[in-house]
Amino acid sequence: MAGRGSSLIQMERLFVNWSVVSALGPNVGDSAMETNKRLMYGLGGLGLIPFLVCLLAASSGAEWLGVDPVAWFIAYGAVILSFLGGILWGRALACDEPRLVAPLLLLSNLFALLAWLGLLLRWYEASLLVLSAGFVMVLWTELRFAPPSSTQRLRSYLTLRYWLTGSVLGLHLLLLWQYR
Template sequence: MPKQDSQSSSSGYQLTAFLGDLGSLPFTVLSLLMIQGYLSGAGLQSTSVLGLYAPYVFIAYSAVILSFLSGALWATARGSATGRLATATIIFSNLVALSAWASLLLIYVAPILTVFAVTLLMAGFASLLWAERMMNRLAGKIDRSYWSMRIRITILVVFWHIAVISMMIQEL
């Protein structure tokens, strides 16, 4: 029996890693598209995806993924944390999800708030990584393979957010 559990755990990790890598691909593609427009001199205004302004597509995708990860943290907290740790993690995950929603509204106010929206999303990804790590550490559940993947993908996503923020600031 333990062999099956180990195989099941391994295939579960492989699926998680595959989906994590696949989920980071739109960040890379959208960022490279925006970099191409920026470096060509046409600017971010020239970049679109199916006729939609590429930075807004980036923000929308980022908000959806951040909300998904917030929900996953909530579910993990309900299943493995107890007491005050569970309560704090669930409240935190809800605040991050609400900040992702707020980022979608900020883009309609002013260009500088669009930059803030991307910054807010970036902070959300970094803070979720920190919160999940703290919760797992306090619960005594650290899986090195998972954390290696989680850190790698979060670094990539934060990097692309910084790139987009930099281009947006240059065009203000």
């Protein structure tokens, strides 16, 4: 039980450090910012694992709980695409330029609808293509709406997004290749 309590304290400290760095700007708490960068990259990398596991399971022809692993892959992709749309919603709330708020909010909802469409389509190939297009469009949107004087934190995030989007697209293409 002591381990669990100390983990909660560490998580609380991480959250507090992140909150302080976010509120005070990029030059305050560089070590906290570096910790957050490692956490961000770690969580991003861990987020690829369900895609990889589903791809490997699909390659073997196995089913999980009576469901084809490709369906699991698509469902997870839809969740991640919706999550990325939610990040745009958050960016709209923090935006200092009123002319950018409406496009960010609308695009945020568009990506959630694309994710839903990816779930509704009957053909795996179509679902994978719709989700792939959604991932590319989210990255383009994030780059398009990034402020010109981006902070180091935002530049690190965009570097991560390039890496993750490329990885996710590669995994989608591998799965599409299996079903050609």
